[in-house]
Amino acid sequence: MNPCGPVPARGGQRYVRRVQNHDLLPQVRALRAGGRSPKEIARILGVTPAVAARLVRAAARAQPPAEPVVAGCWISAAWSTGLAVGDHPGWPPGDGKAGGGAGLVSVLVARRHRYGKVSVCGYLADVYCLGVKNAMGPKVMDEHLLSRHVREYFSGYAGTPLEAPIELAREVVYGSIEYARRLGFEPHGDFAAAAGHLGPWTGPSTITFGNEGKPCYVSGPYDDPRRVTKTLDRTIGSGNYDFLLGGPVNA
Numbered sequence: 001m002n003p004c005g006p007v008p009a010r011g012g013q014r015y016v017r018r019v020q021n022h023d024l025l026p027q028v029r030a031l032r033a034g035g036r037s038p039k040e041i042a043r044i045l046g047v048t049p050a051v052a053a054r055l056v057r058a059a060a061r062a063q064p065p066a067e068p069v070v071a072g073c074w075i076s077a078a079w080s081t082g083l084a085v086g087d088h089p090g091w092p093p094g095d096g097k098a099g100g101g102a103g104l105v106s107v108l109v110a111r112r113h114r115y116g117k118v119s120v121c122g123y124l125a126d127v128y129c130l131g132v133k134n135a136m137g138p139k140v141m142d143e144h145l146l147s148r149h150v151r152e153y154f155s156g157y158a159g160t161p162l163e164a165p166i167e168l169a170r171e172v173v174y175g176s177i178e179y180a181r182r183l184g185f186e187p188h189g190d191f192a193a194a195a196g197h198l199g200p201w202t203g204p205s206t207i208t209f210g211n212e213g214k215p216c217y218v219s220g221p222y223d224d225p226r227r228v229t230k231t232l233d234r235t236i237g238s239g240n241y242d243f244l245l246g247g248p249v250n251a
Contacts, residue, residue: 024045024047025055028045071112075092075107075108076159079127079162080093086206102211102244103128103129103218106124108120108121108149109122110146116144117143118146120139121138121194123135123198125173125176127209128209129183129215129216129228130185130228132176135190171205174201174205178204178205179205218245
């Protein structure tokens with residue numbers, strides 16, 4: 001009999017080592033961020049070079065990939081018409097005189113891709129009722145073509161598109177989706193592929209959606225007005241929303 005107690009099985013020893021090594025991952029990430037090589041990490045942590053190499057690989061896998069840098073973000077000029085926005089000094093004030101469709105706001109986000117290219121996504125949001133009605137991208141293009149693409153994308157609106165922080169883009173797009181879901185509507189199916197360009201959003205939105213706070217359905221050329229009004233009657237009740245006939249917006 002062993003007076004010191006039972007000897008751990010080899011599998012148990014390997015398990016203990018794995019647990020201990022996993023606890024070193026935060027230190028490994030910090031050392032790699034400081035420019036330390038795997039050999040230096042092995043020496044600092046007192047592990048073998050092979051263990052250090054495995055830890056470096058594990059830390060890289062556990063570390064979420066860096067979000068591509070925003071190369072540009074734009075919003076249609078009359079974006080805030082009818083909305084209660086609150087105090088956001090970094091947000092561009094909307095131009096209430098610019099046209100382009102009641103309650104329809106277009107957003108375009110470009111992020112750095114590689115080798116002089118950018119990846120672009122666009123969103124058409126009905127901020128009065130339906131949320132995201134359309135989405136585009138990701139579309140990869142040469143960076144020198146981006147300015148022309150911006151002009152074409154916003155060509156259906158009067159006024160020049162406004163440069164906007166990505167935080168505003170998230171608030172308008174995700175906030176309109178949140179608002180529309182309360183009314184019974186889901187975003188367009190193409191939104192899922194384009195959502196990543198906006199980055200993470202936790203909500204709730206600081207914007208009050210609807211036209212002056214009231215749901216307002218403005219029918220578009222591709223809508224089914226009967227279905228929309230039937231949904232609104234079910235979710236918020238007849239008489240609790242406005243219904244207007246609208247026209248097309250090219251976005």
